[in-house]
Amino acid sequence: xxxxxxxxxxxxxxxxxxxxxxxxxxxxxxxxxxxxxxxxxxxxxxxxxxxxxxxxxxxxxxxxxxxxxxxxxxxxxxxxxxxxxxxxxxxxxxxxxxxxxxxxxxxxxxxxxxxxxxxxxxxxxxxxxxxxxxxxxxxxxxxxxxxxxxxxxxxxxxxxxxxxxxxxxxxxxxxxxxxxxxxxxxxxxxxxxxxxxxxxxxxxxxxxxxxxxxxxxxxxxxxxxxxxxxxxxxxxxxxxxxxxxxxxxxxxxxxxxxx
Amino acid sequence: xxxxxxxxxxxxxxxxxxxxxxxxxxxxxxxxxxxxxxxxxxxxxxxxxxxxxxxxxxxxxxxxxxxxxxxxxxxxxxxxxxxxxxxxxxxxxxxxxxxxxxxxxxxxxxxxxxxxxxxxxxxxxxxxxxxxxxxxxxxxxxxxxxxxxxxxxxxxxxxxxxxxxxxxxxxxxxxxxxxxxxxxxxxxxxxxxxxxxxxxxxxxxxxxxxxxxxxxxxxxxxxxxxxxxxxxxxxxxxxxxxxxxxxxxxxxxxxxxxxxxxx
Numbered sequence: 001x002x003x004x005x006x007x008x009x010x011x012x013x014x015x016x017x018x019x020x021x022x023x024x025x026x027x028x029x030x031x032x033x034x035x036x037x038x039x040x041x042x043x044x045x046x047x048x049x050x051x052x053x054x055x056x057x058x059x060x061x062x063x064x065x066x067x068x069x070x071x072x073x074x075x076x077x078x079x080x081x082x083x084x085x086x087x088x089x090x091x092x093x094x095x096x097x098x099x100x101x102x103x104x105x106x107x108x109x110x111x112x113x114x115x116x117x118x119x120x121x122x123x124x125x126x127x128x129x130x131x132x133x134x135x136x137x138x139x140x141x142x143x144x145x146x147x148x149x150x151x152x153x154x155x156x157x158x159x160x161x162x163x164x165x166x167x168x169x170x171x172x173x174x175x176x177x178x179x180x181x182x183x184x185x186x187x188x189x190x191x192x193x194x195x196x197x198x199x200x201x202x203x204x205x206x207x208x209x210x211x212x213x214x215x216x217x218x219x220x221x222x223x224x225x226x227x228x229x230x231x232x233x234x235x236x237x238x239x240x241x242x243x244x245x246x247x248x249x250x251x252x253x254x255x256x257x258x259x
Numbered sequence: 260x261x262x263x264x265x266x267x268x269x270x271x272x273x274x275x276x277x278x279x280x281x282x283x284x285x286x287x288x289x290x291x292x293x294x295x296x297x298x299x300x301x302x303x304x305x306x307x308x309x310x311x312x313x314x315x316x317x318x319x320x321x322x323x324x325x326x327x328x329x330x331x332x333x334x335x336x337x338x339x340x341x342x343x344x345x346x347x348x349x350x351x352x353x354x355x356x357x358x359x360x361x362x363x364x365x366x367x368x369x370x371x372x373x374x375x376x377x378x379x380x381x382x383x384x385x386x387x388x389x390x391x392x393x394x395x396x397x398x399x400x401x402x403x404x405x406x407x408x409x410x411x412x413x414x415x416x417x418x419x420x421x422x423x424x425x426x427x428x429x430x431x432x433x434x435x436x437x438x439x440x441x442x443x444x445x446x447x448x449x450x451x452x453x454x455x456x457x458x459x460x461x462x463x464x465x466x467x468x469x470x471x472x473x474x475x476x477x478x479x480x481x482x483x484x485x486x487x488x489x490x491x492x493x494x495x496x497x498x499x500x501x502x503x504x505x506x507x508x509x510x511x512x513x514x515x516x517x518x519x520x521x522x
Contacts, residue, residue, distance in 0.1 A: 063394050089396040103391035106382075117395035120402075170395070 013041035015074075016174055016206045017062060022071035024057055031057050033230030035071070039174075044200060044207045045235075046217035048252065049227035055210040056100070058227070059176040062208065063097050064088045076173065093121060096167030096205070100179040102159040104151040110162055111147050114138065114169050121170065137165040140202060141195060157188035164195060168203060175199060175207040181216045189216065196220045226252070286478045290408055293401050300406050307410030311372050315418060318367055323422035326363055327429025330354060351430045352449030357457050360423030361416075362509060365468035368415050369501035373476040376407055377497030380480025381490040389481070404481065408473035415469030416462050423461075460516035467508050475501040 017039035024032040031054035039045055049055050060066040061073055064080050073080040078091050104113050114134045118125065125133075138144045141161040151159060160180060167175065180196060181189035193216050199205060211217055217224055218238050225235040228248050234241050241249065331351055338344050380403060383389050392399040431445045476497045483493035 060390075065390055065393060089398075092394055092396040095394065097391070097394040099387045099391060101386060103387040105388055105391070106386075107379075117397065120395070120397045166391075166395075 013043070015039065016041050016076055017208070018072070018074040019062075020072040022058075022061065022073060023069045024054070024061065024066065025069055030230055032061075032068075035227075035230070035232060037225065037232060037235070039206055039208060041206055042200075042204065043223065044196070044209060044221040045223045045225055046209045046211055046221035047225045047227055048212060048214070048217055050212065050252070053227050054230055055227055056178050059097070059178060059208055059210055063095055063176060064092065093170050094173045096164075096170070096172035096175045098160070098164050098167055098175065098177045098180060100182060102151075102163035104154075104159055104162055104166070106151055108151075109147075110138070110143075110149050110151070110154075113151070113162065114166050117166065118169050133169055137169045138162075140168055140199065141165040155188075157184055157191065160184070160192055161195065164199065168199065171203060172205060175203075175205045177207060177209045177211075179211055179213075180209060181211065181213045186215075189213065190219075192216075193219045228252075282482065283478050286404075286481070287474055289400060290405060290474060293398075294405050294409070296401075298401070300402055303402060303406040304409050307406050308414050310375075311368070311407075311410050312414035312418060315368060315371055315414075316421075318371060319364055319418050319422050320425050322363055322367055323360065323425035324429040326359055326422075327351070327355065327426035327431075328433045330359065330426075331430040331433040347434060348430075348445050348448035349452045351427065352451070352453055353457070355426040355430070356423045356450075356453055357461055358509075358513075360426055361419040361461050361465045361468060362505070363426075364415060364419040364422045364465065365472065365505045366502060368411070368418065368469070369472050369505060370498055372411060373472045373497045373501040374494040376411075376473065376476030377479040377483075378490055378494035380404075380477055381483030381493035382487075384481060384483045385486055385489055400481075404474075404477040407477055408470060411473030411476075412466055412469040415472065416465035419461070419465040419468075456516065456520060460512060460519075464509065464512045467512065468505050471504045471508060472501045475504065 015038045017037070019035055019037040022032050022035040022037075023030075035058065037045075037058075047055050047058065057066060061068050062075060062080065064083070068081050071081070075091060076094055078087065080088070080091070083091065104110075105116065108116065111134055114137055115130050118130055118133055134147070135144060138147060141164055143158060143161050143165070146154065146158060146162070151162070154162065164177075164180075175196075177196065180192050184192065196207065196209065197220060200207060207220075209216065209220055222237070223235060224238050224241045226233045226241060226249055233246060233249060234244055331347065334350055335344065335347060338347055338350070380389075383403070389399045389403070392402065427446060427449055428442075430449075431440075431442055434440060434445060435442075479493040479497040479500070483489040485492075
């Protein structure tokens with residue numbers, strides 16, 4: 001376990017994500033009500049919160065999938081809220097997004113799923129180079145033998161791994177994980193947690209991990225951010241956050257059965 | 260339910276109806292903006308042409324053939340009553356080439372292709388596959404919608420022409436069973452009264468039908484919500500709306516062709 005907690009954080013690193021005064025509503029429902037947040041280079045931050053608290057909305061705004069109503073969102077020094085589509089696409093090449101349900105393309109094999117972003121974004125690669133890149137990404141997630149299988153033939157954990165491999169193929173600087181361990185058994189969850197750490201180490205990424213799994217948050221992150229009622233109630237190290245006397249944080253901790 | 264509540268629901272329904280029309284309009288405008296901009300996914304267009312065209316060929320062949328036989332069987336007694344049985348090939352030619360071929364093809368494709376596009380894109384939407392493309396810096400509209408709409412716009416006119424020829428062949432077999440006539444002679448008689456404008460308007464009509472089927476399927480798929488229920492709804496609405504618009508366009512184009520012919 002000690003091995004798992006060795007997180008690769010650089011000293012005095014630059015912010016890769018900077019968010020100030022972020023607001024987002026859907027109709028009359030206010031989801032984010034003034035979120036402030038900074039992610040430094042090489043850092044992993046876990047965003048915890050109840051279902052429907054706006055965690056996934058936050059990372060979708062970071063990836064430019066949703067537009068913020070108000071506030072500043074900077075990713076790798078670019079204002080996502082003001083950027084044009086061409087620059088947003090260029091920025092997205094540096095952002096890896098692992099979806100909650102993996103979002104693998106059903107009609108494509110594992111190989112085609114991984115090769116697709118590469119072939120669509122690079123014109124000069126030969127098929128041998130694409131083959132090698134796919135193998136490297138599959139190797140990183142330990143599923144080289146699943147190369148020719150269809151997504152429907154994979155287990156939930158394998159689908160998550162392939163989803164992560166698909167993002168790694170573009171060698172991202174930032175990884176956004178949406179509920180990486182949801183719906184998985186404890187052993188597979190532990191494997192995914194380890195994979196998140198391995199990815200950080202091997203690809204030197206900074207990550208935002210959206211989860212309500214405290215075990216995942218504790219093992220994969222340098223910092224925890226508690227998102228409650230549309231705002232970050234507390235940001236800090238795991239023990240520091242959960243030492244809080246704040247009722248909502250304490251109840252969140254108690255319900256996760258890891259005391 | 261109070262009158263105020265009823266009127267609130269009515270105005271809400273009306274709002275969403277007009278919002279839907281506006282969104283569909285924006286979706287179509289976006290297609291025309293993006294269709295001429297690179298990258299052009301030629302391989303995917305060919306792949307979709309195969310999906311739309313070749314995979315519908317058997318069904319179109321069977322339906323066109325049956326339409327030809329049935330239409331001949333139904334028309335022959337009436338023409339014989341007037342002593343005009345020799346006009347049968349011309350009548351069948353006009354009916355199939357000008358109206359039945361394009362219409363039957365469009366209706367079959369609205370059911371088969373429209374529903375399949377609506378369901379495929381709808382399930383991609385609800386399982387976040389479209390968002391996965393976006394975050395990989397791939398334009399999903401360009402890759403999924405533009406390619407499919409181009410494919411339906413190209414292949415449905417070809418299928419309609421093919422359907423007309425198969426329909427005429429079905430008709431010929433039916434005629435040949437009772438009287439001796441050659442295939443070449445039958446086709447010559449069939450096309451005798453058909454003008455260039457008839458064939459041209461038939462092709463234009465099929466192009467419009469193909470575009471409509473593709474764009475409606477993609478629009479409904481892209482706007483699918485609420486999980487698997489939403490996917491079914493998207494597929495169903497794609498078929499119903501495409502069929503309705505096909506009939507509407509048929510009336511307008513026939514009227515336009517008659518107007519051009521008159522002047």
